[in-house]
Structures are given as structure tokens and as C-alpha cells.
Amino acid sequence: MLDREHSWNWLSVALCILLALKPSGCKDLSGSRPNILLLMADDLGIGDIGCYGNNTIRTPNIDRLAEDGVKLTQHIAAAPVCTPSRAAFLTGRYPLRSGMVSSGGNRVLQWAAVSGGLPKSETTFAKILKDEDYTTGLIGKWHLGLNCESSSDHCHHPLNHGFDHFYGMPFSMMGDCLYWDISEKRAGLERKLNLCAQILALAILTLATGKLTGLVSVPWMPVVWSAMVAVLLCTISHFTGTLIVHADCFLMRNHSITEQPMLFQRTTSLILKEAASFIKRNKRGPFLLFVSFLHVHVPLITTEKSLGKSLHGLYGDNVEDMDWMVGQILDTLNEEGLTNSTLVYFTSDHGGSLESQLGNHQYGGWNGIYKGGKGMGGWEGGIRVPGIFRWPGVLPAGRVIDEPTSLMDVFPTVVQLGGGQVPQDRVTDGWDLTPLLLGATIHSGHEFLMHYCEGFLHAARWHQRSTGTIWKVHFVTPKFHPEGAGACYGRGVCPCSGAGVVHHDPPVLFNLSRDPSEAHPLTPATEPLFHQVVERVAQAVEEHQRTLTPSSLQLDALNNIWRPWLQPCCDVFPLCWCDREDHQQ
Ligand SMILES: *[C@@H]1O[C@H](CO)[C@@H](O)[C@H](O)[C@H]1NC(C)=O
Ligand SMILES: *[C@@H]1O[C@H](CO)[C@@H](O)[C@H](O)[C@H]1NC(C)=O
Ligand SMILES: *[C@@H]1O[C@H](CO)[C@@H](O)[C@H](O)[C@H]1NC(C)=O
Ligand SMILES: *[C@@H]1O[C@H](CO)[C@@H](O)[C@H](O)[C@H]1NC(C)=O
Numbered sequence: 001m002l003d004r005e006h007s008w009n010w011l012s013v014a015l016c017i018l019l020a021l022k023p024s025g026c027k028d029l030s031g032s033r034p035n036i037l038l039l040m041a042d043d044l045g046i047g048d049i050g051c052y053g054n055n056t057i058r059t060p061n062i063d064r065l066a067e068d069g070v071k072l073t074q075h076i077a078a079a080p081v082c083t084p085s086r087a088a089f090l091t092g093r094y095p096l097r098s099g100m101v102s103s104g105g106n107r108v109l110q111w112a113a114v115s116g117g118l119p120k121s122e123t124t125f126a127k128i129l130k131d132e133d134y135t136t137g138l139i140g141k142w143h144l145g146l147n148c149e150s151s152s153d154h155c156h157h158p159l160n161h162g163f164d165h166f167y168g169m170p171f172s173m174m175g176d177c178l179y180w181d182i183s184e185k186r187a188g189l190e191r192k193l194n195l196c197a198q199i200l201a202l203a204i205l206t207l208a209t210g211k212l213t214g215l216v217s218v219p220w221m222p223v224v225w226s227a228m229v230a231v232l233l234c235t236i237s238h239f240t241g242t243l244i245v246h247a248d249c250f251l252m253r254n255h256s257i258t259e260q261p262m263l264f265q266r267t268t269s270l271i272l273k274e275a276a277s278f279i280k281r282n283k284r285g286p287f288l289l290f291v292s293f294l295h296v297h298v299p300l301i302t303t304e305k306s307l308g309k310s311l312h313g314l315y316g317d318n319v320e321d322m323d324w325m326v327g328q329i330l331d332t333l334n335e336e337g338l339t340n341s342t343l344v345y346f347t348s349d350h351g352g353s354l355e356s357q358l359g360n361h362q363y364g365g366w367n368g369i370y371k372g373g374k375g376m377g378g379w380e381g382g383i384r385v386p387g388i389f390r391w392p393g394v395l396p397a398g399r400v401i402d403e404p405t406s407l408m409d410v411f412p413t414v415v416q417l418g419g420g421q422v423p424q425d426r427v428t429d430g431w432d433l434t435p436l437l438l439g440a441t442i443h444s445g446h447e448f449l450m451h452y453c454e455g456f457l458h459a460a461r462w463h464q465r466s467t468g469t470i471w472k473v474h475f476v477t478p479k480f481h482p483e484g485a486g487a488c489y490g491r492g493v494c495p496c497s498g499a500g501v502v503h504h505d506p507p508v509l510f511n512l513s514r515d516p517s518e519a520h521p522l523t524p525a526t527e528p529l530f531h532q533v534v535e536r537v538a539q540a541v542e543e544h545q546r547t548l549t550p551s552s553l554q555l556d557a558l559n560n561i562w563r564p565w566l567q568p569c570c571d572v573f574p575l576c577w578c579d580r581e582d583h584q585q
Pocket of ligand 3: 340392393394
């Protein structure tokens with residue numbers, strides 16, 4: 001904790017040196033508080049962008065950010081799926097601390113009408129910066145809950161977590177929003193309808209046989225009537241389910257629903273317009289704007305002009321479309337003369353989804369040389385994501401940093417740059433990145449990083465400073481399907497627990513510095529330090545676990561089931577249908 005208390009002073013000194021040429025730069029640091037623009041992609045793989053080694057996909061705007069700023073090559077998400085990773089990002093804490101995980105299979109918040117969500121007691125960086133007189137805005141995806149007790153209490157809404165302004169999707173993109181074959185919900189509902197129909201058919205057949213053979217003696221009419229009622233119930237519940245799935249694809253502006261379901265052909269332009277108007281309105285600063293893209297999650301909504309332009313099908317088109325959006329937002333900053341007074345950050349919430357496949361077509365991201373992908377807590381491909389910071393004139397241009405860093409580091413970094421204080425009444429897991437980005441220190445604060453899958457610890461990483469080695473220890477790994485495929489094809493995502501995982505004793509060890517693809521597990525026979533490393537990491541895990549306090553798991557069963565009275569609906573439920581976009585502004 002001491003380090004963190006001192007880092008603000010420390011930062012003052014560093015900034016003083018850097019800003020020494022500016023008159024009075026040293027005395028009044030509030031004058032140097034930057035605007036903060038955070039850009040987060042959804043499901044983007046680290047191997048999908050040019051400056052991380054992709055030479056066939058065109059991402060010139062993101063690449064330029066890296067050229068003009070600092071690129072992190074070992075930037076790690078705290079979880080391999082949306083809800084927990086985003087909770088950790090906003091709070092600077094492992095998602096288990098805020099309860100934003102489940103203990104049994106619910107990887108993310110499942111519906112807009114669940115009662116789980118980011119608890120009130122959590123403090124986001126937006127809340128702290130708002131208290132430091134920043135104007136704070138979130139544009140795009142939230143997926144951290146909405147209501148607790150009624151369909152409009154908005155207890156988990158971004159406006160109750162420190163954002164002054166919200167425009168976007170409270171829930172999440174899904175293939176189902178566009179009736180895709182890659183389906184999160186509809187496919188499941190259809191299976192249930194089939195089951196319903198089969199049970200009914202069987203019941204009717206049994207009765208009919210019974211009657212015809214004279215074994216059952218009930219009159220025909222009640223049988224026919226109950227069969228009809230059952231068919232009706234099956235059908236109604238199925239269509240209600242489908243309507244709800246579709247109703248979950250909605251847009252909100254602050255507390256009001258503006259489009260339900262969304263009209264995707266205009267979503268991208270609305271998001272860009274909103275970002276531009278936020279920046280223009282707040283150019284006197286300071287502001288914090290978090291643009292949380294709906295790209296590149298399925299169903300890959302792509303602007304007309306990007307369609308068919310990439311070498312990688314619809315997925316590639318969508319990545320290039322998002323890069324174009326990044327360019328548009330940076331252009332607005334520039335036009336408003338804000339480039340040098342704004343810290344820009346780009347990242348993805350976790351790795352690319354390998355299982356988003358239909359036939360031979362890949363609709364999910366590429367994780368480069370890293371093993372695994374979205375949904376896998378331990379393997380590098382699920383959690384190693386792009387991380388780029390740009391602040392011209394303050395951060396060096398073109399610096400590349402290979403130290404382990406975390407998305408959770410953004411919390412203390414922006415809080416301290418904004419003149420706020422990291423909360424002292426709770427454990428936080430991020431480290432202020434400013435000294436590392438400035439080049440004033442060579443090591444990040446992370447000696448150890450824990451890699452969770454839901455509430456289960458799957459792996460841990462150790463930066464052993466004495467040998468300069470990054471070790472990775474896996475305690476649990478998912479069973480791939482088919483075996484050796486590197487993913488769980490046909491299963492959505494790989495599971496975190498149960499029969500779908502393997503527990504390793506002794507654990508599986510890699511020297512990530514030499515073997516970043518985790519292809520060559522070390523054994524006590526091949527690695528003389530094996531036992532020593534495994535023991536040291538186990539000790540760190542134990543120390544980490546002692547800092548955990550039980551919290552109510554927001555993603556567990558009861559908090560994560562659909563509740564009719566929580567369904568956000570702009571009309572008469574279940575016909576939630578409206579377009580109020582034109583009446584706003
Ligand atoms: C670039 O990205 C595409 C799309 O994800 C992927 O198919 C391709 O393999 C990547 N190429 C390289 C060289 O990483
Ligand atoms: C959202 O509410 C804030 C605070 O009341 C306001 O400043 C902002 O303009 C609102 N946004 C929209 C789009 O109405
Ligand atoms: C912004 O910073 C860069 C890098 O220090 C500098 O070259 C440029 O002149 C600055 N632009 C403005 C408008 O101050
Ligand atoms: C791990 O790999 C790196 C890179 O090859 C190497 O420099 C380092 O010595 C290795 N660590 C150990 C302890 O063998």
C-alpha cells in the first residue's frame with residue numbers, strides 16, 4: 001500500500017521533470033491532468049491487429065497509436081470473458097472480489113433481466129474521477145447488470161457507477177440479435193421447444209394407444225383439450241423466449257430506452273456521433289470517455305463501406321471497420337486540439353473466440369502465437385490482449401514494454417493521473433503504470449498474476465526478477481474438443497470446472513520467456529528449478545487467497561436467472577418495440 005500512497009508524489013516529480021520546460025508545470029499538477037479516452041474492443045484477438053504482428057489485416061489507426069505511444073506486449077485481462085473482465089477493469093480488482101463471477105457455469109450475466117450486477121459497494125475509476133471534477137461518459141457496451149428489484153430501478157446502471165453520461169447497450173451483442181446461426185440463446189430455446197413437442201407427442205400417443213386398446217378409459221374431449229392447451233403453452237413460451245432474446249438487444253441513452261430491438265444498420269454511426277458530440281461538448285475538460293465498442297463480437301455488424309474489403313471475410317471486415325472507428329474518434333480529438341492533452345488507451349476485454357465458427361468460416365478472433373482463446377482462464381490466448389497508451393509529449397513514442405501488466409492497472413493509473421486516490425478501504429490488484437510507461441522504472445508492480453476461470457484459479461504467472469524469467473504454472477486446464485484441437489469446438493466456450501477440465505498434480509510449468517506459445521511443458525527432469533518454482537508460486541497463491549473475503553456471487557444461479565419483472569421494455573411486455581432515436585438529442 002505504501003508504494004501506492006507515494007506514487008502520486010512520485011508522479012509529480014516525474015511529470016515535473018518532463019514538463020520542466022512549461023512554466024509553473026511543477027507547482028500546479030492539476031493543470032496537467034489529461035483527458036482520458038479509453039477504447040475497448042469486444043472479443044478482439046491480440047493477433048488481429050497490425051502492430052501486434054498481423055500483416056494481412058489493415059489496422060492503420062491502431063498501429064499509429066502504438067507508433068506514437070507505448071505498446072504493451074504482455075497485457076493481461078483478469079478474466080477470459082466479458083462480464084468479469086470488465087468488472088475487474090473498472091474496479092482494479094480481481095472479479096472474485098466484487099463477486100462478478102459464478103461458481104458453476106454462468107460465465108457472464110445471461111439476460112438484461114437478471115438481478116446480478118456490479119455491486120453498489122464497488123468503486124469504479126469513473127466514480128473517483130467524477131469526484132475529481134471530470135465529466136465522465138460511457139458509450140457502447142456495459143454488460144455489468146441493470147436492475148435489482150424492478151424493471152427501472154437501474155441499480156447497476158452506468159449512471160449509478162460514476163458515469164455522467166451513457167449511450168449504448170446495457171446488455172451485450174449476441175449472434176441472436178441478428179438471428180445468426182451462431183446463437184447464444186435461440187438455439188437453446190429451440191431445443192427446449194423440441195423437447196416440449198416430443199414429450200407432448202409421446203403423451204398423446206400413449207393415451208391414444210391406451211384408449212384404442214381399451215386399457216385407459218377417459219373420455220376423448222378432455223384429452224384433446226389438454227393436448228391443445230399444452231401445445232399452446234409450448235408455443236407461447238417459445239415465442240416469448242424468442243421475443244425476450246431479441247428485446248435484450250436494445251440501446252439506452254442515460255435512463256431511457258431509445259431503440260428496442262436495435263436497428264443495426266445505423267448503430268455504428270450513432271456511436272460515432274455520440275462520441276464526437278461528447279468530446280466537443282467537453283473539450284474544456286477534463287473528461288473521461290470510455291468507448292466500449294460493440295465490434296468485433298458476433299454478429300459482426302459492419303459498415304457498408306468496410307464489407308468485403310478485408311482478406312479475412314466478415315470477421316476481418318469487422319476488425320477493419322472498428323479500426324476506422326478508432327480513426328474517426330482520434331480525428332475528432334485532433335480537430336478539437338485535444339491530442340496532446342488526452343491520454344488514449346486501446347485494449348480488448350479478452351482474447352478472440354476460437355469457437356465462433358460456422359463450417360469453414362471463422363467469425364471469431366485470432367490470438368497469434370498464443371494457445372487457446374476466449375473462455376480459457378489459464379491459456380495465454382484467452383487473456384493476453386493488446387494494450388496501447390498514447391499521450392504525446394509526455395509518454396515516449398514507439399516504446400515497447402514486455403513486462404507483465406494487467407487491465408486492472410488502468411484503474412490506479414487513471415485515478416492518479418486525474419488527481420484522485422485509490423481506495424484504501426479494500427484490496428486493489430492493479431499498479432499505477434505511469435512510471436513504467438514513462439520509462440522511469442523497468443519493472444511493473446506485478447511479480448505474480450493470478451489467472452481465474454469463473455471463481456476457480458486455473459493458473460498463475462511469476463516474473464522471477466532474479467533470472468528475468470516469466471514462469472506460468474497451470475493447476476487446471478480445459479479438455480479440448482476434439483482432443484488436441486486447441487479449443488472446445490461445438491461447445492460455445494471451454495468450461496472452467498467439472499468433467500470438462502483436468503486438474504494437474506504436479507502442475508504444468510512453462511518458461512513463457514522462451515516458450516510464449518506454451519508448447520513445451522517443463523518437467524522436474526528437464527527443469528532443475530521445477531519444484532522450487534512450483535513451490536514459490538503455490539506460496540504466492542496462498543498469500544493471495546488470504547486476501548480474499550467471501551462475497552455474494554453475482555453471476556450465480558438466482559442472481560443470473562431471467563425475472564419477468566426486471567425486463568427492460570419500452571412498450572407493453574413482451575412486445576418491447578420502439579424507436580425513439582429521432583426524438584432524443
Ligand atoms: C490476421 O488476422 C486474421 C483474422 O483474424 C487471421 O485469420 C490471420 O491468420 C492473421 N494473420 C497473421 C499473420 O497473424
Ligand atoms: C445524460 O445525463 C447527463 C446528466 O444529467 C446530461 O448531462 C447528459 O446530457 C445526458 N445525456 C443525454 C444524451 O441526454
Ligand atoms: C504535441 O506534442 C508533440 C510531441 O511532443 C509535438 O511535436 C507537437 O508540436 C504538439 N502539438 C501541439 C499542438 O502542441
Ligand atoms: C527462460 O527462458 C529465457 C529465454 O530463453 C532464458 O533467458 C531464461 O534463462 C530461462 N529461464 C530459466 C530459469 O531457465
